[in-house]
Amino acid sequence: MTDQAIRVEHLVKKFDGFTAVNDISFNVSAGEIFAFLGPNGAGKSTTIKMLTTLLRPTSGQIRINGFDPTREQNKVRQSFGIVFQDPSLDDELTAHENMEFHGMLYRVPSQLRKSRIKELLDIVELWDRRNHLVKTFSGGMKRRLEIARGLLHHPSIFFLDEPTLGLDPQTRNQLWNYILNLNKTKQITVFFTTHYMEEAERMAQRIAIIDHGKIIAHGTATELKVQTHTSSLEEAFLSLTGRAIREEEASGLDKMRLRRQMWRRH
């Protein structure tokens, strides 16, 4: 075992000539909470997909707990849990069935599966709703269920791609309490992406600011402020990128997501 949970060197991803991730390098120590902060289209999700075996890098090196996601896929997959940016639950199944199937896919023995499902659904306060179909859940409940599901096989690294996007402040706080608590009690390494400044500042021990596929700065929130001679992360970001993190108008991607959600309800 190494104490670097994630090691990335000169990682590049090109889509038909368009460079989405452009030569990034960073490390995340075991037990650390690490934030990827960046605007829409910065390359956050693309990076997560490469770290989690869903996309092959165009070039560069990745090590997840010492394993290479392009060659030792199953070892890597066993070692992380993930909450995707877009929901990935089966709506036609109950909360409990979603958990149960996840546990089976990850070969968690049935006795252990049972007790962990109970424990996790209790933590995210969904035990009482376990036999309800997921399609009857609110956005916040679905997120909570995804978090519980992602932790069922006791991963050592937890990836969260914009975990609080679109949730109200109260639900956001509640979610972070679960995550911080898990980080403390189980020493889980947390890698999350966000475009909320205050979320990065409050939750992460270290932050990497990514824009147009490049990491333009990284360090603790304090270091970033000192580096840029600014007094808030907001200003630091502005000074590094020359613009605010998110234009008020919804981006094309956000509109697409909204359309999907409407489709889904059709």
Added chain:
Amino acid sequence: MLAIYVLWLRQLKRYVRSRSRIIGSLGQPILFLVALGFGLGPVFRRAGNGNYIDFLAPGVIAQGILFTAIFSGIELVWDRQFGFLKETLVAPVSRMSIMIGRTLGGATIATMQGMVVFLLTLVIGFRPYSLAHLPLFIVLMFLISLFFTAVGTTIASLLEDFQGFQLIMNFLVMPLFFLSGALFPLSGLSPVLTLITQINPLAYGVDGLRGALIHSSHFGIGLDIAVLAGLSVIMLTVGSYFFSRIEV
């Protein structure tokens, strides 16, 4: 193995729960049986071809299977757009087992749907000549299901979204059905139509079902089974290849 079972079970649970889908999908078979069965029945009989309902029933069962199988294969597009596919792709299981589990699940529900349509045809007046071939009938239904679910999955692996869906219905599924001999006998057709039915996989399915239920088969049940089994193996291989290349 466990992964195959999980994905199979998931399809099954979804099917059993979608009661409105099951009932809704009985509309077309009823329409065909009533409109064609009773409408064209007298003409069919006068032409010396016997009872049209008995002739039609296996064709309508095959149609129910075809639609359910293609749909459950295409459901992959849905899972890809709305995320559940990603949950399976990051799990420590092979793509091959995901593909096989999904396809077996789809094939199982298509077979169940075929059984439901079969029961419906009994209600409407279909009388199989004997039930001795019931196991054979089920095997044939499963082979048709397997092949067309694999076709649906393969197509879905190549589609990004639902844009192409209407195209597939109009230019693949409908022609497969109407040119399969589900509605008319295969003997005495024009050379062009004969050729078309000979290269239509569903024709072997319909023919096999007819062989099992009313003991009249044009190609011979042995050939029907061989063709369907061979095509299923080919399609599963092709499908697995395309499925393994999906990126999300």
